[in-house]
Amino acid sequence: MSNSRQPASQVRSNASTHPPGRVLLPTQPGWDYLVFARTGLVTAITDTQAWTIPVHRALCVPDGTGVQIESARRSAVRCLYFKKDLDVLGQEVRVVNLTPLTRELVSHAVEVAPMNLVEPADQALITLLAAQLANAPKAPLHLGLPADPLALEVATSIMADPAVALEDQIHAANSSRRTIERRFKSETLMSLGQWHRRARILAAVSMLAQGQSVTDTALTIGYASPSSFVSAFKSELGSPPREFMQN
Numbered sequence: 382m383s384n385s386r387q388p389a390s391q392v393r394s395n396a397s398t399h400p401p402g403r404v405l406l407p408t409q410p411g412w413d414y415l416v417f418a419r420t421g422l423v424t425a426i427t428d429t430q431a432w433t434i435p436v437h438r439a440l441c442v443p444d445g446t447g448v449q450i451e452s453a454r455r456s457a458v459r460c461l462y463f464k465k466d467l468d469v470l471g472q473e474v475r476v477v478n479l480t481p482l483t484r485e486l487v488s489h490a491v492e493v494a495p496m497n498l499v500e501p502a503d504q505a506l507i508t509l510l511a512a513q514l515a516n517a518p519k520a521p522l523h524l525g526l527p528a529d530p531l532a533l534e535v536a537t538s539i540m541a542d543p544a545v546a547l548e549d550q551i552h553a554a555n556s557s558r559r560t561i562e563r564r565f566k567s568e569t570l571m572s573l574g575q576w577h578r579r580a581r582i583l584a585a586v587s588m589l590a591q592g593q594s595v596t597d598t599a600l601t602i603g604y605a606s607p608s609s610f611v612s613a614f615k616s617e618l619g620s621p622p623r624e625f626m627q628n
Contacts, residue, residue, distance in 0.1 A: 390495030391467060392507060395460040403451040412462040413470040415514070416440040416448065417479065417487065421456030422590040425449070426526075431540065432476050433522040433583040435590045435626070439479055439487065441470040441514070453587065459491045469511040477517035486510050521618060522586065524579055525569035531556055532564040536576070543581040544603035547573065582617040585610070586625075595622050 395407060396419075403426075406416065416425060417439035425432040425440050426449045434440055442448055444465045450458055463469040479487065490496070490510060496503035524540075527533050531554055538550045551558050558573070565573045581602045588598045599610030614622050 390497050391464045392490065392494050392496040392503070393462040394491040394494035395462070396457070396491060398455065398457045399450060399452060400455055401453055403449050406448045406450055406458075406460060408447060409462055411444060411465050413444050413465055413467075414442050414463070415461040415470060415487065416442060416450070417459055417484075418452075419457035419459050419488070421452055421454050422587050423456050423458060424451045424587075426451060427474060429526055429528070430474060431524045431526060431583075432474070433586050434476060435586060437479050437484065438476050438522065441473075441475050441477060443470065443472055443474065446474060454591065459488070461487060461491055461494065463507075467507070467511070469507070469514060471515075475519050476522045477514060477519060479517065480513070483510075483513040483517065486513060522583060524576065524583065525571065527564055527568040529564045529568060532561055532568060535561055536565075536580075539577055539580045540584070543577070543584045544601060546603075547577055578613060579617060582614055585614060585622065586618075589622055589626050598622070 393409070393412070408414070416434070418434055418436050420436065422433070422435050425434055427446055432440055440448070450456075486506065486509060490506060496507060498504045498507065524536075527536055534554045535550050535556070538545070538553060548558070551561050554561070562573045565571060565576055569576055571579070584602050585598050588601060589595070593601070595611065596607045599607045602610070604610035604613070611621050614625070618625050
């Protein structure tokens, strides 16, 4: 019997399909990981951030960071794990845009993993993936979450129904606007108004990804007209809704 051992893998993967709701992703100590939705749209939630992830974007997560995935519909979620010492994903949680090439590379890597640098084909794929992800631009699809319980209650309420007026959200939490404003500013580095607008726009991304029209989306999240929604969307994410979703 041979005593030879297979070299330890340096890239692993996990593929799972989740029903609507929230689930904690599996983590492995000493491994960074990339999360993306093969189908559907998901929200990734850490202790301090909430990230919206459409199918053409992915979340880079450093070792030691737990992530919960939340979706309104059944979603196919893929995770690609890299040994931390490879330093493929960087040291911060971030959402990146996936070009068609990068998306195909990531999908292929999930299918063929585990991989290691001893195999020439694996080394080439890992090197190309690392280069593509290093140059992938960040996507501003996150919300900082306040740690203060009262402010977090308001934040959770806004994310659940961004169309409800801020004053009503604050009143339901039995607080004053001044108090909530101060806590949001100190803990999220955004004013309450800025945070509310970002929450609305990220909710809109989810609706648009599910095929809802721009007009219906605008009205659902509380904008008086499609034009005001399009203007806010472009200001927040850099392009109008249709162009953003196509790209």
